[in-house]
Amino acid sequence: MHVPPLLDGRISELLAGKKIAMTGVTGFIGEQLLWKVLTECPDTTTAVLVRRKGSVTAEQRVESLLKKKIFAEIVAASGGVEKLMAERVQVIEGDLPAVPDLPRDLDVLLHCAGDVSFDPPIDQAFMTNVVGTKALLTKLREACSDEEGNLVRIPHYVHVSTAYTAGRRRGAIPEAAHVHDIDYEEETRAALAMKEHVEARSRSSEQLTKLREEAEALHRQAGYLTTSEDTERRRLEWVKKELVAAGTERARSLGWTDVYTFAKALAERVVADLAPDFRVSIARPAIVESSLNFPHAGWIEGFKMADPIILAYGRGQLPEFPASPDAVIDIIPCDLVVNAIIAVTATEPNLGEVEYYHLSSGARNPLTFRGVYEHVRNYFSQHPYTSGQGSTPLATWNFPGAEPIELVLKLADKGVKIGNKLLSFAPRGKQTRKLATSLDKTRKQLDFLGKYLTLYGEYLQSELHFVDDCTLALHNSLHPDDAVTFGFDSASYDWKHYMEEVHIPAITNPVRRLEAARKRRNARSSTFRELRPAEPGTVLAAFDLDGTVMATNVVETYMWARLPELSPLRRVGEVASLALQLPMYLGAERRDRGVFLRSIYRRYAGADLAKLEDYVDEKLAPMILDRMSPDAIRRIREHRDAGHTTILITGVIRPLTRPFEGLFDTIVAADLATDADGVCTGFLSGPPMVGESRSAWLRHYAQLHGIDLNNSFAYADSHVDLPMLGAVGNPVAVSPDIGLMRAAKSKGWSIVEWPEMSPLPRWKMS
Incomplete structure (x- = not known):
């Protein structure tokens, strides 16, 4: 029977004077490991491998970590974060597998980093767990060797794995190496090649056509740029999904549950192969959840x-x-895992003999x-x-x-x-x-x-049963004075207390x-901000018209403006013609908003523009103003009072916007082209302001007038207005259609309800 190395003294004394290099300290288990060492092992120093995150350096990330509440006591006792870092926490900026040189005076390397997702893309799983582990062990050997490559210092390498490296086995799982003949070098090459293969497939004309058509079905009306952005987003999602599926299937084809456990299992084999002359321990936690006692009951990240x-x-x-109701879910509190890992760190395994420890509860304190x-x-x-x-x-x-x-x-x-x-x-x-x-x-x-x-x-x-004899023996060898502080017997607590009270x-x-x-x-999210005064000309507020500021649509406003000037007989004919062509118009509207608007505005051919404007001023203005939302009027006035430039952007023809000239500083509308006599030709003098045209106009206007779009506002009700809303820092979806509602929720934009004055149903068309 294998007898694991036991503890011969207090843990703080066994680790006194030693330097422990650690990975993964910004993670759940790693953070508590660092806290425990700094708190309970005062004569032990640490070196932490932390990657830069954007513009935030590794040093800054560790400073932020040590400012967390659990480190407050040790930071205060040390005289501050800077002093604690200077004396006991050396920061090494790097990542897996790009591992920098390690300190040459380290005694223990505690490798706790790794991809903890159960379904990472196959290349990511191997880069982190297999390639990363190889790189780390290579650097550890260099740090402990002389210039000729001879090992002059024997380190203790502690590898944190997972109990589920056992894969799809059933029954008792011993604390030992898992028997398999998988070539991790070959599997790694195949996993990394899979990334290139899937990337190439994603760029094929067949796949891109499929993704583009999916994006167009949703975003065609918003414009080509919006569609192309969504197509690329879908491509990247497809690549990730395919790589996840490839990892899952490869793992299961070889007897593992998923690529996470598969890559972790191969990493264990890497450790056994590359560190035959090191002292090596492998800890295999099961499902790690909140702490039982330390740093406090219920601590979790x-x-x-x-x-x-x-x-x-x-x-x-x-x-x-x-x-399965009788299946065991092998949960283990985090502080027991941390205590066990530190106890393992304090042991001295025999050279060439890898020690394995199951940090689990199912064997002696099962929870179904x-x-x-x-x-x-x-x-x-x-x-x-x-x-x-x-x-x-x-x-x-x-x-x-x-x-x-x-x-x-x-x-x-x-x-x-x-x-x-x-x-x-x-x-x-x-x-x-x-x-x-x-x-x-x-x-x-x-x-x-x-x-x-x-x-x-x-x-x-699951029907796995993780034997934990070595772990229990190690716990039982704890010095009596360490029993409370470093205890990790998984049978020592009651599940009712842990689950229901902790x-x-x-x-x-x-x-x-x-x-x-x-x-x-307030129920409204942060993009619907309370307005504050701004320097005039620095902030704008852009408003869509139909469905946002007022309740109407292009067909309805056409009938308002065009029918009165026709004879009774022609009115009947015009209404009949419009009714017959309405299905065609609606189909065009679904495909392309600009084409739809041009089709409607063809019907203005022969109208006198000056008479149309007079009619709007004399007859239609009250009707149009009655259709305005009181909430919209109130918000527009609030913007004006705050010194914001108010802009109306609409696909409606300009004559119909005349009643709004007192509310807005600038009105962008569709201009009807006329002949020399002022008669409408049925064409527009420029492209209709829809979809991406609106965002492009806003950006150009802001650049010309020195306006900060990040502090500006936009209000619209339709999915087609996504580009305009996305152009400002404070977009607001007003009584939105389903597409915009869903987009707004996913992006964290405000959604507000502005009741209409009109009781009639409406269909958004501009």
Whole structure:
């Protein structure tokens, strides 16, 4: 029977005078590892490998890290962050696999960095976990060798892996190397080549045509640039999706659950091959969640694997779950993992013998999925999540298995697609937006469940049993004075206490506070700002007309302006002709807004422009002003009072904008071309101001007049106005159509409702 190295003294004494180089300190486990070493091992120094993030240097990132609350006590005791860093935290700027030279006086290299996503693209998984580990070990050897390459210092290399490197095995998993004959060099070459292969496929004419047509179906009216941007976004998403799928399938074809565990398993083999003359330990945590005791009960950074499930159940969004009720979900508190890793760091393994440690709970303190469900249900029964749950009773899970849930998901997915198709033909309005929001919520729930089925399906049915004899032996060798501070016996705590009193409150309370704070704030998001006075000529506010400032459409305004000058007989003929051609006009409007407007304005041929203007001034002005939204008028006046330049941008013909001249500083409208006698030709004197033409006009105007668009505002109601809204720093979607509503939500733009004066339904056409 293998006997692991044990501890012979207090951990702080065993690590005294040593220098520990660490990776991953900006991550969940790494942050607490650094805190624990700095706090409990006063005579130990550290060196941390941290990458630059944009313009923020590694040094600055570590400074920010040490200013977090958990480091406050040790920072104060050291006399400040700068002094603590100068004395005990050496910063090494670098990344994996671009590892710089390591300190030549280090004793331990604790490698905790790595891609923690279960579904990274295959090239990313290998670059981080396999290539990165190779680079790190190469630099470690150089740091511990003389100029001739002879090893003059024997380091202890501690590698943090995952218990799930066992792959799709079943039953007891020993604390030992996993038996397989996979060539990690060959797999790495293939993984990196896959990136180039998929990139090339994404640029083929067939694939680009498909992606472009998808983008055009959604954004054609907004313009070519908007469509091209969305096409490229779709291409990049497609590349990532294909690389994720390639990683998943390759991993499963070789016996692993996903590319994350596959790459981690190959990284373990890299360690065994490249460090035969080092002291080597490999720690394999299971599912790491919030701390039991240290730095405080419930300490956690971000959401981990089980947390979205817990929150979704509490919100009433998870009616059933596709797990095996008796399967063990192997959760381990973070502070136990950290304590165990530091204890491993303090050991002295034999040269050439890799030591393995399972940091898990399933062997001696198992928690089943049914147990998790019962604890979560108990908690939310006592502490209802009312903002999401409302009066809906908590769901009762019967654990029917994955197949029935997959069938329900497929049927629900079809229902959502049909619903969205029908909504595309529905008249615009608040009720339509409400239905679209409901469909979006259902889609989000389906995507959530689908992700868990795809990504975590095998974990939910897991029958793995991680033996932790070596880890328990190491715990039992702790000095009595270290039992509380460094203990890591996974059988030492009660799941009811941990789940219901520590972990679930730790992940739900911050979310509750955040949502309560949002409720206290104005329902409008930050882009609908309270207006402050500005230097005149430095800020603009651009407004769309139809559907934003007033309730009407191009066909309706044409009839207002054109019919009165016709004889009764010609009026009947004109209305009949318009009715017959309306389907054609609507089809043109869906394809290209500019073509549609030109088609309508052809009907002005023969009209007297001067008479049309007089008619608007004398007869139509009151009707037009009556159609204006009081909220729009109020907001326009607020902008003018603040010294902002107010601009109306519309595809409506200029005569119909005459009633607004007192409200706006500048009006951009469609100008009808006339002959020498002032008679309209049916053509425009320039292209209609729609889609990307509006954003281009705004940028040109701002450049000419020295206006800061980042501080400027724009208001519009249609998806076609995305370019105009995107041109300013404060875009506002006003009673938007479904496309704009969804875009605004994804971008974090304000959505406001400005009730119309007209009770009649309307269809956006300009």
